[in-house]
Amino acid sequence: MMMYSVILVDDSMPVLHYLSRAVPWEQLGFQLAGSFSDPEEALTYGQQHAPDVLITDIGMPKIDGIQLIASLKQTQQSLMSVIISCHGEFAYAQQAVKLGVQDYLLKENLTADQLVPILEQIRQRLDQAQSHSSEHQRLQEDHLRHRLLIKRKFTSELLSGSIQDPEYGIQRLTHFGLDTRGKMILPVYYTVTANEERKQRFHDLDLLSFTVENIVEEIVEHSGTAVHLSKSPGEGFVWFALPVRSGAQQEMIVHEVMYQLIYSVQKFAKAEIVTVCGSKTLHWQEAMNDAIQLQAQADRYFYLPPSTLCDSTHRLDFQKESDLFANYGTAAESLALALLPDGEINLWINNWIERLKQERYHPETVKTFMLKLAIDWQLKQQQLHDRPFAFSVEELHREMGHIRHIHELTEWMNIRFGALAVLSRDWTLQANCRSEIIHARNYVEQHMNRLVKLEEVAEHLHLNASYFSRLFKKETGETFIEYATRVKMQRAKEWITAGNGTVDEVSQMLGYQYKSYFLKLYKLYTGHTPVKSKGDTI
The missing domain is CATH 3.30.70.270 (Reverse transcriptase/Diguanylate cyclase domain)
Structure with a gap:
């Protein structure tokens, strides 16, 4: 359910405290964003945050309730408002209703129950307005898509x-x-x-x-x-x-x-x-x-x-396809070495990208070359060690088909070859590990772009979450969360050290929404900040 924001304004503190606590705001679909005894503070807040609903007293010093409503409506026409009035101010309340105020209440004998039906009606109106707004936006998007399709058809005629x-x-x-x-x-x-x-x-x-x-x-x-x-x-x-x-x-x-x-x-x-x-x-x-x-x-x-x-x-001319594939055997051997636990996969990737930029092979030749390297390495691991493919052939082909630029290819190589390097290290270090742990680690590696929860992996493995948690700790000596975080921080250090993105970009690529939390974890697991990592050599 969508929550709408509401602010309370009244120079009487008892009234503010009573309404803040007695009205079931969240049950009615509202979030009490603030309560103000000073109408000038309320005006400043309202202009900055644009609340959906204003509930205000009329008779207040500096700015009365009607002036407050009028000022906020200058920048927010959709604002809905409710007046709280004393008997002697009834004429002002009537004037406010004519100006678009949704309702008014008399302060004498005011109760929270009186507000509930009014807020329910306001909620219905806001829902209707939201629905109309969404429909209007959808129609605009449909119109734009239709216009783009017409233009695309003409462009197709033109280019043919x-x-x-x-x-x-x-x-x-x-x-x-x-x-x-x-x-x-x-x-x-x-x-x-x-x-x-x-x-x-x-x-x-x-x-x-x-x-x-x-x-x-x-x-x-x-x-x-x-x-x-x-x-x-x-x-x-x-x-x-x-x-x-x-x-x-x-x-x-x-x-x-x-x-x-x-x-x-x-x-x-x-x-x-x-x-x-x-x-x-x-x-x-x-x-x-x-x-x-x-x-x-x-x-x-x-x-x-x-x-x-x-x-x-x-427009650039390209080298012959055969010139690149003549070096395929050497490239496959150097990749295998770079993917070993003590290998330098980031250096291997950077060297190849620089070579491609200098020699400028045809993009389709380059993509086929890198795709073949990734598939052949996995195939060799399967044949020699009965290890599963980390990434399916169909998945890799689909990803490569979307690549239009050398920067996208660089990103693809960092993600896919980097993941294979981590898998290679895990396979080497944990040859006797249980299959459930291997599958769990593979799952984490394949979903590095977001935060993976223990319950999600347990469900993927068809295991009870508590049992999986105990099993992982027993087999590896660390909790699942510790492992997932450690692997992400290792990947972050590799990418930052190699210059494959800013700290902001790397934290987002690894699924961290807040940069401050990412930096805290990074320092905890590496012992220093990302700035220090960038100065390190590998």
């Missing part, structure tokens, strides 16, 4: 080269709000890149992509000089119609819109976007061909720096 009539293309852009006649046309391609923690925050990639598209749509629409055409979730174009002025003025218009877009995506979606400018032209056909070329070479932006406005000259 099936639009032969330039007038049709110009008319469609005009319909979407962009007048290109007599102006320079410029397509700018973009694609979203986000690390695993940001994807988890939005639950799935479609929601993240829709959020980014919504941000792009709003900024571009308000610019008055461009229109947003989505190609697919997380990928699309910003089309500019620039006045025929100096190149510097045109560049200023484009930069203002695109860098505002980049900043907003970073701030509100916690993601990055790679953007590439096409070429300016007065002719629709040339602009369309440029957009087709920009999209056709999208894989060539794999190594471009995100959150920077690049031009089409940044």
Whole structure:
């Protein structure tokens, strides 16, 4: 049940104490956010926190109840209010009712029971308003999704080269709000890149992509000089119609819109976007061909720096696929060594990322290469030691299919190869451990992005929670919570030391909502702060 906030205001302390204690606020669906004997303090609090309901006396020093209601309603029209009045102030109470006050009560013989039916009615009105607001928001989102689908259909036509009539293309852009006649046309391609923690925050990639598209749509629409055409979730174009002025003025218009877009995506979606400018032209056909070329070479932006406005000259050529796979045997051997208990998996990952950036192999070749390394290592462990796959082949293929940028690949390698390194250490150190403990540890490793409770793991293993708790302590010498926390802190130290995220990002990636709690645990388990870790060498 949703809880609504309410504040009490009365210069009589006995009345405040009585109503605060006697009214069953929570049972009625309300949270008593504050009680004030000073109306000026109540006004300041109300302007800062926007309560849903105000219950106030009329006759008070400095500010009377009617003035208090009027002042708060200036910034919160939906505020619902109840007046507490004395007999001599009845005329004021009538005036307040006309101004939209929900009800009034006489102070003489006032009881908490009198407030209950009034609060129940207010609760019903608030529920109805909330329902209407949710429905209105849903309709707005449906409208936006429909508009994006229409634009996406046109973009698909455009990129397929099936639009032969330039007038049709110009008319469609005009319909979407962009007048290109007599102006320079410029397509700018973009694609979203986000690390695993940001994807988890939005639950799935479609929601993240829709959020980014919504941000792009709003900024571009308000610019008055461009229109947003989505190609697919997380990928699309910003089309500019620039006045025929100096190149510097045109560049200023484009930069203002695109860098505002980049900043907003970073701030509100916690993601990055790679953007590439096409070429300016007065002719629709040339602009369309440029957009087709920009999209056709999208894989060539794999190594471009995100959150920077690049031009089409940044399209990169790739090395031959055979050049990378010629080193596969050596790479597999070095990975096996890096995954040993005394190995340096973070150094192995960093070395490979730097090599990929320098030699620039085709993204699909790189993804296939890393995918094969992860699968083959698990397959070897299964064949030699009868160990289960930590990550299914289908799961790894699905994750790799979503990767569009080298930063996302780096994140994937840190998470997946890092998890395999921890599993390898556990397997080596606990060869004689019971199967239930092994499965429990594997479960923790596979869900490092959130806090895993003992009861959840016990249910997963089909064990009683109390029995599992005693078993884990007996077999390992530490409690399950101690183990789960220790493993997370080990992973945190590895990531922070390797520079794979800020302290905020690492704490969120490991499922900690509050940074202060994460820092407390980190120091408890490592003996020092994350700043010290970052200076350590591995």
